[in-house]
Amino acid sequence: MPPAAPRRRRSTMLTVLLTALATGALVLLALNFTAGEKKVQQQLPRLYSTAHPQFERALGSLLGPGIVGGNAVTELINGDQIFPPMLAAIKSAQKSVTFETYIYWSGDIGKQFADALSERARAGVPVHVLLDWVGSAKMEESYLAEMKEAGVQIEKFHKPHWYNLARLNNRTHRKLLVVDGQVGFTGGVGIAPAWTGNAQDPEHWRDSHYLVRGPAVAQMQATFLDNWLKVTGKVLHGEAYFPAIASAGGQKAQMFSSSPSSGSESMQLMYHLAITAAERSIDLSVAYFVPDDLTRKLLMDALARGVRVRLVTPGEHTDTETVKAASRATWGQLLQAGAEIYEYGPTMYHCKVMIVDQLLVSVGSTNFDNRSFRLNDEANLNVYDATFAQRQTQVFEDDIQRSRRVTYEAWLERPWSEKLHEKMTGLLRSQL
Numbered sequence: 001m002p003p004a005a006p007r008r009r010r011s012t013m014l015t016v017l018l019t020a021l022a023t024g025a026l027v028l029l030a031l032n033f034t035a036g037e038k039k040v041q042q043q044l045p046r047l048y049s050t051a052h053p054q055f056e057r058a059l060g061s062l063l064g065p066g067i068v069g070g071n072a073v074t075e076l077i078n079g080d081q082i083f084p085p086m087l088a089a090i091k092s093a094q095k096s097v098t099f100e101t102y103i104y105w106s107g108d109i110g111k112q113f114a115d116a117l118s119e120r121a122r123a124g125v126p127v128h129v130l131l132d133w134v135g136s137a138k139m140e141e142s143y144l145a146e147m148k149e150a151g152v153q154i155e156k157f158h159k160p161h162w163y164n165l166a167r168l169n170n171r172t173h174r175k176l177l178v179v180d181g182q183v184g185f186t187g188g189v190g191i192a193p194a195w196t197g198n199a200q201d202p203e204h205w206r207d208s209h210y211l212v213r214g215p216a217v218a219q220m221q222a223t224f225l226d227n228w229l230k231v232t233g234k235v236l237h238g239e240a241y242f243p244a245i246a247s248a249g250g251q252k253a254q255m256f257s258s259s260p261s262s263g264s265e266s267m268q269l270m271y272h273l274a275i276t277a278a279e280r281s282i283d284l285s286v287a288y289f290v291p292d293d294l295t296r297k298l299l300m301d302a303l304a305r306g307v308r309v310r311l312v313t314p315g316e317h318t319d320t321e322t323v324k325a326a327s328r329a330t331w332g333q334l335l336q337a338g339a340e341i342y343e344y345g346p347t348m349y350h351c352k353v354m355i356v357d358q359l360l361v362s363v364g365s366t367n368f369d370n371r372s373f374r375l376n377d378e379a380n381l382n383v384y385d386a387t388f389a390q391r392q393t394q395v396f397e398d399d400i401q402r403s404r405r406v407t408y409e410a411w412l413e414r415p416w417s418e419k420l421h422e423k424m425t426g427l428l429r430s431q432l
Contacts, residue, residue: 002279007399009032011299019151023175023287026034026182030033038305040079040229040408041349042090044272044273046276046299046301048275048277049081049277049278049279049357050209050274050277050278050356050357050359051279051357051359051362052278052294055273055360056252059254059256059273059274059382060254062093062269063266063269063270063273064254064257065219065240065255065257066254067221067253067254067382067384067415068214068215068252068253068254068288068351069215069247069249069250069251070214070215070245070246070247070249070250070251071213071214071215071216071248071251072212072213072214072249072250072251073165073210073211073212073213073216073251073253073381073383073385073388074210074211074335075208075209075210075391075392076187076209076210076211077395078195078197078199078204078205078206078207078208079109079189079195079196079197079198079204079207079332080196080198081198082189082195082197082207083109083189085211086113086177086185086209087112087113089119089177089179089183089185090113090116090117090120090179090333091116091119092179093120093125093179093180094125094126094180095125095126095240095241095242096126096127096128096178096180096236096240096259097120097125097126097127097128097177097179097180098128098130098176098177098178098180098221098225098228098236098241099117099119099127099128099129099130099176099177099178099224100130100131100172100174100175100176100177100223100224100227100228101130101131101132101135101136101174101175101191102132102171102172102174102175102189102190102365103135103136104131104136104139104143104174104191104192105130105136105139105190105191105192105193106136106140106143107192107193108193108196109144109191109192110139110140110191110192111143113191114143114146114147115238117145117147117150117152118147118149118150118152119150121150121151122151126128126153126236126240127151127152127153128155128174128224128228129147129152129153129154129155130154130155130156130224130227130231131154131155131156131157131256132156132157132171132172132173133156133157133171134171135172135173135190135303136156136207136351137173142299143227147268149258155228155232157171157172157227157229157231157377166168171375171376171377172377173365173366173367173376173377173378174186174223174224174227174257174364174377174378174379175188175189175190175209175364176223176224176379178217178220178221178224180219180240180243181218181221181240181241181242181243181245182217182243182245183213183217184211184213184216184217184221184284185210185211185212186209186210186212186220186255186363186364186365186380186381187207187209187210187352187363187364187365187380188207188208188209188287188350188364188365189207189209189350190401194348195350196264197344199347200346200347201346201347202317202346202347202348204347204348204350205347205348205349206344206346206348206349207350208285208345208351208353210363210381210393212253212381213248214245214247214248214251214253215245215247216253216254216255216381217245218242218245219254219255219371220255220379220381221241222255223255225237225258225380226257227258227259227377230246237347245248250385251383251385252383252384252385253381253383253384253385254382255379255380255381256362256379256380256381257377257378257380257381258366258377258378258379259377259378260375260376260377262391267366267378270382271295271354271362271366271368272294272295274356274360275298275299275355275356276298276301276302276374278302278307278356278357279307280307280308280357280358281307281308281309281310281355281356282299282302282307282308282310282356283310283351283353283354283355283393283396284309284310284311284312284353284354284355284368284387285311285312285396285399286311286313286352286367287313287314287348287349287351287352287367288327288367288368288369289311289313289330289367289368289369290323290324290326290330290369290370291368291369292325292370295368296333296334299334299339300333300334300337303334303337303338303376304337308340309339309340310337310341310342310396310400311339311341311342311348311398312342312343312344312351312396312399312403313327313341313342313343313344313349313402314343314344315343315344315345315349315404316343317346317347317348317349318348319348319407322346323369325418325424327377328411328414328418331406331411332408332411335406335407335408335411336408337412339374339396339408340405340407341405342399342400342403342404342406343404343406344402344403346405349399351399352364352366352367352368353392353396355389355392355393358390359385359386360364360382360384361383361385361388361389361392362381362382362383363380363381363383363392364378364379364380364381365378365380366379366382368376407421
């Protein structure tokens with residue numbers, strides 16, 4: 001048997017090693033489950049309405065890329081309208097394809113995208129695909145192999161390495177497709193079977209995506225290249241990515257993005273500015289609605305000055321009961337103050353749209369929760385056009401027709417088990 005002293009030394013070294021490993025794990029956990037920036041706490045003074053020219057100047061100058069005219073934005077409702085034009089645009093590419101998405105899973109639609117991207121790469125078109133490491137975990141390896149063999153440049157966002165372990169909780173939630181630098185797509189859809197079809201049953205989700213032409217496409221391209229540069233260190237530029245873009249319509253728009261590494265509070269600030277400026281109406285299509293105290297107060301202030309606030313959110317069919325419970329816990333004061341909250345009935349409701357005063361429409365990847373406002377990389381397209389806003393309002397009201405309104409009385413009388421679940425989810429609210 002070895003002497004007692006060497007045994008004690010080995011035991012002590014093992015204890016030190018285990019303690020160091022445990023400490024390191026706790027530090028990494030803390031770094032991943034904190035936002036990393038001071039939260040916005042100061043309420044915004046209400047200085048102007050959405051109709052005032054200063055509102056556009058503020059969003060165009062204070063928060064990011066300037067607002068540009070000459071755009072045409074078209075809504076695409078559900079997979080049957082969304083995927084065919086996306087695939088057609090990829091197949092028509094002559095100069096470049098850039099594609100960033102959070103969800104890319106197995107299934108027929110995933111294979112169709114892999115085939116289309118591979119075919120263009122084999123034809124000599126530069127094709128760049130950025131997938132979130134977590135969101136693409138259910139993707140078949142055969143799709144990746146096919147694309148890589150064809151010459152598609154594929155990268156995974158925040159794939160675990162020793163140098164980025166503190167960023168594992170920061171995901172790219174952006175949904176961007178740009179073809180030849182001339183046509184873009186953004187919205188809420190992922191590449192998975194749930195997004196196919198026409199929301200005809202619980203297996204096929206309700207979602208919206210948007211086809212964009214005009215100068216705002218260059219801002220969409222720059223948003224993709226922001227994360228591509230972070231992951232690869234390579235700058236993509238030149239006419240293949242940033243060609244001259246002619247006017248395509250009469251809409252003013254801007255592509256607005258946020259990231260924990262470069263101003264995560266800016267997306268929340270955009271929502272806060274819009275809510276604070278609202279004069280008549282705020283319509284929210286929200287897949288995940290978990291507002292913090294400040295955001296809820298701004299909505300309450302809007303209700304107090306006579307702004308109509310309506311929300312459509314998931315009902316019986318949801319992909320996360322935890323978020324649903326955390327959301328319902330925040331409804332009481334809003335309902336009591338006059339907010340209209342509707343639960344979508346037919347299937348999972350995955351839309352992410354804000355319409356303010358039928359003048360501003362913000363669409364894209366951003367959810368109304370802390371994860372989108374502070375933890376994820378997000379991107380929204382803001383469109384400043386009354387005709388477009390009125391059309392999106394009609395889409396919103398069509399969704400209301402398929403929804404059940406929740407009253408304050410019904411919210412008060414919900415089962416105690418739901419209330420208990422809501423209390424428990426409060427502990428996780430910073431991560432939802």
